Amino acid sequence: MFLAHPQNTLSEKFISLPKAELHLHLEGSIQPLTASALGAAHGIAICEEEVRQRYAYRDFSEFIETFKWVTSLLRGPRDYALILRDLGEQLLAQHIVYTELTLSVGVMLLRGQNVQANFAALFEASKPFLSRGLRFNFIFDAVRQFGAGAAMKVVDCAKQCNSQSIVAFGIGGDELSIPANEFRAVYDHAAAIGLHRSMHAGEIGGPQEIRDAIELLGVERIGHGIAAIHDPALMDLLAERRIPLEVCPQSNIRTGALARQLHLPSATIQQHPLPRLFQHGIPILLGSDDPAMFETDLLSEFQNARNMGISEQQLTRLAANSFEHAFLNSRDREMLQRPRQL
């Protein structure tokens, strides 16, 4: 996607730097052509153009509706394996060597699917990428508005799948639906079975959502977190405790999250607070979030950051952050970082 972009100002050296992407939803990576093929496999005629139209939402609730629609095309292990293979090719083309891929297990359970079978197919599909220089790990994600009981089942599924490649548990969806404290037992359980903890917070909600995620739930990485700009003390806390924000600029524009945070009818990429958060010393991890649904990818997000005035040297810092804050043990991290030092 990016490599064909007309406004590429990134150097070849930067583009070819090995990278990690940590905020990436598998279900948001389904390109229109693939969505159309999935539909055909299930007897639903959808052309690419129709998928593109569905991907052109105007606010967060329309985005959630589209997410529901596209995931309705994922009916079993074969579908999941297909979209992972597609995504793997897109990541390799961007020199991404490591990803922590978020799986919407909450949605699989809602649809009555066999999570273990889906995961087994995904894991198998990810294996051939390892020899090509791309390693996948997985984050099991619950849907906030489905409640704590459903979220607990997602943690249970992670336990049943019993795989070292499931590295974390997270919650996404509508952060305004249910207060964070209702998920305490869920996060405690996730930690008890050895999972790292992440959460979408401060995307459309306020800074208190970020504080609650950290203080009440022990969350180690915050998805989005752009609401931190409203709370200087929280910005200090994030910087001092080295708690990263997984920032996805294009997503914030397309879902209307940034406009909402700025109390404006619409917002542009130049108004994004990424430079402020970065200059405050908060570890920033760039992500594409749902690349197909937002017509972006990781390299495009680096270009977005460059367009906000972040220098290429600083972009290299951002790229390094994603390795430093990956949910990996130290030996694996060292192995992955090696190519960067060549």
Ligand SMILES: [Zn+2]
């Ligand atoms: Zn996300």
